Every structure is written in structure tokens, then in C-alpha cells.
Amino acid sequence: MAELLVIRHGQASFGQDNYDVLSELGHRQAEAVGALLREINWVPDRLVTGTLKRQRDTLSSMGFSKGEEHSGFNEYDFGDLLNARFKGDIPDLVSGDRRAHFRTLRETVFEWQDAAFEGASETYKAFCERVEAAQKFATDTDAKRVLVISSGGVIGQMTSVALGADKRHMMNLNLQIKNTAMTRFMFSGPSFSLHEFNATPHFMSQARSELLSYS
Structure with missing residues (x-):
């Protein structure tokens, strides 16, 4: 092996x-x-x-x-996924607060896995x-x-x-x-x-x- x-x-x-x-x-x-x-x-x-x-x-x-x-x-492009999920209007808290960032990362990837939003450069x-x-x-x-x-x-x-x-x-x-x-x-x-x-x-x-x- x-x-x-x-x-x-x-x-x-x-x-x-x-x-x-x-x-x-x-x-x-x-x-x-x-x-x-x-x-x-x-x-x-x-x-x-x-x-x-x-x-x-x-x-x-x-x-x-x-x-x-x-x-x-x-890596997958998290910034691109955020833009697609929020249609370019990303909440300020996502970039300013570490806890909110990683909570949003998890939620966004789950939605990406489910094809719950469109517009991402990569499925x-x-x-x-x-x-x-x-x-x-x-x-x-x-x-x-x-x-x-x-x-x-x-x-x-x-x-x-x-x-x-x-x-x-x-x-x-x-x-x-x-x-x-x-x-x-x-x-x-x-x-x-x-x-x-x-x-x-x-x-x-x-x-x-x-x-x-x-x-």
C-alpha cells in the first residue's frame, strides 16, 4: 500500500x-x-x-x-457562493463577525449541496x-x-x-x-x-x- x-x-x-x-x-x-x-x-x-x-x-x-x-x-470559492446565495447583497455581519462567518459558511454550503440557489460559478x-x-x-x-x-x-x-x-x-x-x-x-x-x-x-x-x- x-x-x-x-x-x-x-x-x-x-x-x-x-x-x-x-x-x-x-x-x-x-x-x-x-x-x-x-x-x-x-x-x-x-x-x-x-x-x-x-x-x-x-x-x-x-x-x-x-x-x-x-x-x-x-478550495471552493466561498465568496462566489455568498454572492450567488444573497444575490450580491451580502450581510455586513458575515464579513465582520467570525462566528457569523462560519455559521453562514456552513449554511451556504448546505444550500449549495442542495442546489437551493442559482448563479454560482461551480455546482x-x-x-x-x-x-x-x-x-x-x-x-x-x-x-x-x-x-x-x-x-x-x-x-x-x-x-x-x-x-x-x-x-x-x-x-x-x-x-x-x-x-x-x-x-x-x-x-x-x-x-x-x-x-x-x-x-x-x-x-x-x-x-x-x-x-x-x-x-
Whole structure:
């Protein structure tokens, strides 16, 4: 069996005009998970990221060279989903209050899954299909250790499918995933199974516990 280690990107710039930029904390988180992989001698045979800057920069700050890219590992566009759901009139509270933001994120994704609004640039069905294509791309290889840098929604979707769970479980998992958390799958041919979810051993020491974040 081969391993697919999928790591969520480091903390991005929540609340800023350009979210797709790692914060200083995000770079430190990436450095910490990269250092852990070297400590345990986990050397990837293949590197893959989405095309988002925060994903590519996480891989770089982990200490790895540029990997292959597949856009199927990109996050869904929450801003686009909000615009479609609220028809461009997004409540101010959504962007100004963290609790309201994540409550609205959950509700919006559930409605997106149910095709309850129109106008989004990507349907939930299309999202599922591209994540599946990205997974197949990453595992169609002779490599025994594949490292992927992706995002919470994608990891939630991959995990939910591997568990055979219903579609709502994708979002419940998405909201749990910590920055630079490691989710590990085992694969061999068509066989694909979850081995470990949302692990952050690189934050378990007292010195590094302050690096933990969810957004």
C-alpha cells in the first residue's frame, strides 16, 4: 500500500482583501510540519498542490521545491457562493463577525449541496467531480509516498467519500480541519481508505501549541 498525505495550507489572510496569502503564522505552521516530516524521515516521492498561492507557498515554507499542480485540489470559492446565495447583497455581519462567518459558511454550503440557489460559478456536483479527478491524478503513480497541499473543503470531501458518509458530513469535517493538519490515506490500485484525519503532532509541544489555528 502507498500513502497519500494531504496537508491543509497554513493560515491565510482571513478578513483581508486577498485571502490567498499566507499570514506570518501560516508560514511558521508550514515550517513546523515540514520539520516534523524530516524528523520522522517521511520523504515524499511525489509533490502535488492546487494552483492557489497559499497552497504553493505552504509547500515552499515546508522546505520543498515546487510540485506538480492540479486545480482539483483548489478550495471552493466561498465568496462566489455568498454572492450567488444573497444575490450580491451580502450581510455586513458575515464579513465582520467570525462566528457569523462560519455559521453562514456552513449554511451556504448546505444550500449549495442542495442546489437551493442559482448563479454560482461551480455546482457542488462539479466540485465533487474535480476533487475525485484530483485524487485519481495524485494516486495514479508508482510513488509510495505522495504529499499533497490542499484546502479544508477538498480534504473534507475526500474524507467523507472515503468513509462512505452522506454529503453533509463533508462540511462537518471541513470546519474541523486545522491549518497544516495532516490527513492520511492508503491506496493501491482502486483501493483507497482513510488512515488518519486532521492530525497536528507538530503542535503538541508546549512551545508550538500557540501555532494552532483553524482559519
